[in-house]
Amino acid sequence: MKKIVDWFDERIQTREIKETLFDRKIPKGVGWIYALGSASLFLLILQAVTGILLAMSYSAAPDHAYASVQYITEQIPMGAIIRGLHKWGASFMVIVVTLHMIRVYFMGAYKFPRELTWVLGVLIWLVVIGFGFTGYLLPWDQKGYWATMVGANLAGQAPFIGEAASKVLRGGEALGAITLTRFYAIHVLVLPASLLTLVGLHLFLVVRQGISAPPERDKGERS
Amino acid sequence: MDTEDNGRRSFLKKAIFFLSGLIGAGLAVPSGIYFLSPIWKKTEEDWIELGPVGEIPKREPIKVDFVQRKKDGWVTVEGRSSAWVITADGQNFTVFDPHCTHLGCPYRWDASKKQFLCPCHNAAFGIDGEVLAGPPPRALDRFASKVVGGKLLIRPLSEKKEG
Numbered sequence: 001m002k003k004i005v006d007w008f009d010e011r012i013q014t015r016e017i018k019e020t021l022f023d024r025k026i027p028k029g030v031g032w033i034y035a036l037g038s039a040s041l042f043l044l045i046l047q048a049v050t051g052i053l054l055a056m057s058y059s060a061a062p063d064h065a066y067a068s069v070q071y072i073t074e075q076i077p078m079g080a081i082i083r084g085l086h087k088w089g090a091s092f093m094v095i096v097v098t099l100h101m102i103r104v105y106f107m108g109a110y111k112f113p114r115e116l117t118w119v120l121g122v123l124i125w126l127v128v129i130g131f132g133f134t135g136y137l138l139p140w141d142q143k144g145y146w147a148t149m150v151g152a153n154l155a156g157q158a159p160f161i162g163e164a165a166s167k168v169l170r171g172g173e174a175l176g177a178i179t180l181t182r183f184y185a186i187h188v189l190v191l192p193a194s195l196l197t198l199v200g201l202h203l204f205l206v207v208r209q210g211i212s213a214p215p216e217r218d219k220g221e222r223s
Numbered sequence: 224m225d226t227e228d229n230g231r232r233s234f235l236k237k238a239i240f241f242l243s244g245l246i247g248a249g250l251a252v253p254s255g256i257y258f259l260s261p262i263w264k265k266t267e268e269d270w271i272e273l274g275p276v277g278e279i280p281k282r283e284p285i286k287v288d289f290v291q292r293k294k295d296g297w298v299t300v301e302g303r304s305s306a307w308v309i310t311a312d313g314q315n316f317t318v319f320d321p322h323c324t325h326l327g328c329p330y331r332w333d334a335s336k337k338q339f340l341c342p343c344h345n346a347a348f349g350i351d352g353e354v355l356a357g358p359p360p361r362a363l364d365r366f367a368s369k370v371v372g373g374k375l376l377i378r379p380l381s382e383k384k385e386g
Contacts, residue, residue: 012317049250050254053254053257053258056298059297064297064298068297070297071296071297072342075297076260077256078253078254078257079257080259081253082253082257085250115311195376
């Protein structure tokens with residue numbers, strides 16, 4: 001084992017990489033709420049793994065979507081667990097990423113020099129919401145169908161561009177087969193690619209700049 | 224580097240590895256089973272009813288058409304297929320896959336020559352399915368068959384005879 005580690009270390013200095021990534025200096029006073037970012041990353045991996053597995057047995061067509069999801073849940077061994085993890089993981093993702101954002105906001109961690117990390121984080125939050133919205137339709141059940149109808153109609157209320165926006169979302173006038181393939185492509189291709197890029201940059205900045213120290217309590221002296 | 228590598232630090236390190244391993248395994252095991260599940264999937268035994276035994280002529284092969292309902296994941300596919308049925312005594316049946324063992328062309332029965340002839344590459348099979356002429360690598364494939372309540376049932380999965 002040590003030999004293998006040495007072999008890589010001699011060539012590409014893996015110990016240095018490990019030290020940079022895992023043996024970072026952490027400011028004093030850091031507690032559990034600082035783990036929300038890592039928790040988000042864990043959920044991202046969970047969603048990616050379970051999502052890939054689900055995609056193997058899912059058919060994004062109105063005639064087959066519901067039946068294929070039933071097939072995953074009832075016929076494939078561990079299918080119910082994998083689907084359950086993805087479904088609950090999705091809710092947790094939205095919650096944990098939002099809590100992470102709230103923590104950063106209230107601790108003022110978004111300030112100089114970490115504005116870029118914050119901007120990327122906001123984009124990541126939007127992508128996560130997009131995942132939730134598009135993924136909701138995929139089981140093609142009543143709830144998903146009508147929720148998407150509501151979503152598309154909400155977009156339709158926007159001034160000037162509303163009608164165009166709802167048409168782009170639905171892929172046409174009505175909610176149907178094209179909407180489903182559109183949402184599926186966005187859910188499994190567009191958003192994952194965006195998320196990987198954004199999270200990669202976000203994490204690079206976190207490692208490069210280190211995390212911010214908790215704000216110091218004001219000692220009561222106001223000038 | 225770890226100058227203060229006391230009990231507490233190494234304990235926490237071990238705890239982190241242990242818990243991560245536990246969570247990782249908890250995710251990897253169901254995922255592995257899900258991904259590998261085709262290995263343990265049973266092939267469904269679908270016996271298809273061809274019709275009353277009495278309607279099948281003796282000592283003369285007859286081509287019987289049937290509709291096969293196959294489950295393909297969440298889809299049920301109806302496929303038209305056929306089989307050649309031969310019986311000597313009306314009790315024991317031989318059922319041949321209707322495709323030549325050479326390249327899968329459908330063959331026909333030539334009543335005057337008493338041979339199955341395949342038009343693609345001039346193959347010929349005897350009434351027992353053995354190769355008489357042409358390129359086929361083995362005798363005609365057979366379907367499993369049984370008689371239940373005076374009706375002939377077959378299971379149209381080729382039972383390949385090596386030869």
